[in-house]
Amino acid sequence: MVNSFLSDEDGMALLKVMKAMEVHDVYNVIKKPAVNLIARTAIFKKLVYEKCNQVKYGLDSPRYAERIWINPEKCLLGVDGLDRRVSGQVFLGDWPPGGSDKIFPVEDLLKIRCCYEHWLGGVSWENTGIYQHMESLVKQHGRYDGCRNMDDIVLRYRQLDLMFNQVKKDGKLLSCSELGAKNFRELGGIYIHIGPEGETFFGCGGCHRFAIAKILELNVIPAQLGGVHISSIPYLPVYRCF
Numbered sequence: 001m002v003n004s005f006l007s008d009e010d011g012m013a014l015l016k017v018m019k020a021m022e023v024h025d026v027y028n029v030i031k032k033p034a035v036n037l038i039a040r041t042a043i044f045k046k047l048v049y050e051k052c053n054q055v056k057y058g059l060d061s062p063r064y065a066e067r068i069w070i071n072p073e074k075c076l077l078g079v080d081g082l083d084r085r086v087s088g089q090v091f092l093g094d095w096p097p098g099g100s101d102k103i104f105p106v107e108d109l110l111k112i113r114c115c116y117e118h119w120l121g122g123v124s125w126e127n128t129g130i131y132q133h134m135e136s137l138v139k140q141h142g143r144y145d146g147c148r149n150m151d152d153i154v155l156r157y158r159q160l161d162l163m164f165n166q167v168k169k170d171g172k173l174l175s176c177s178e179l180g181a182k183n184f185r186e187l188g189g190i191y192i193h194i195g196p197e198g199e200t201f202f203g204c205g206g207c208h209r210f211a212i213a214k215i216l217e218l219n220v221i222p223a224q225l226g227g228v229h230i231s232s233i234p235y236l237p238v239y240r241c242f
């Protein structure tokens with residue numbers, strides 16, 4: 001038996017899928033010098049899980065950290081408690097896992113609310129309360145969103161202003177591969193789950209970019225696929241197209 005959670009028949013099918021379909025992803029991850037060993041190992045495990053999905057759910061099944069294209073104006077709700085580790089995972093049963101109290105309007109997120117106040121209302125970043133919020137997160141974690149102190153926080157939000165102006169000028173958000181050739185798929189992009197019947201849910205990753213897309217009324221943006229309800233697997237080919 002190839003793996004304890006697969007039958008012999010499914011195990012052999014898995015080996016054929018891994019051999020025939022994009023197995024170069026696995027080798028590229030292993031050899032990638034820009035990614036540390038722990039990250040390479042984690043991605044490798046996700047890619048193996050991805051091949052298992054293809055055996056269980058077909059070739060349209062979700063892929064780890066894959067890029068999808070969504071309309072941010074149609075994504076009105078978020079889901080809490082499903083972090084980037086569930087990217088490409090198929091969920092059965094009720095949505096979302098953990099109950100309906102995990103669903104919330106995206107405007108309720110502090111980061112997104114502060115973006116609206118700043119870019120639409122003209123309120124300074126400091127007066128939105130985001131600096132204080134970020135400072136508390138830095139104190140809690142030691143490092144957060146690349147920031148270690150208040151100077152880093154102020155610099156980060158200056159850079160976000162530059163990003164806003166650039167996206168406004170270009171009329172689009174860049175994908176992760178456009179931002180850097182060494183990036184793995186859309187890992188780290190705006191994080192989007194697909195619930196029952198193809199409905200998109202914000203996964204609380206990439207808040208500022210998501211807010212920029214909404215404020216500038218962009219029609220389509222790249223996003224990292226999160227979790228997928230089993231009923232939405234047939235919708236994936238649509239989200240993969242741009």
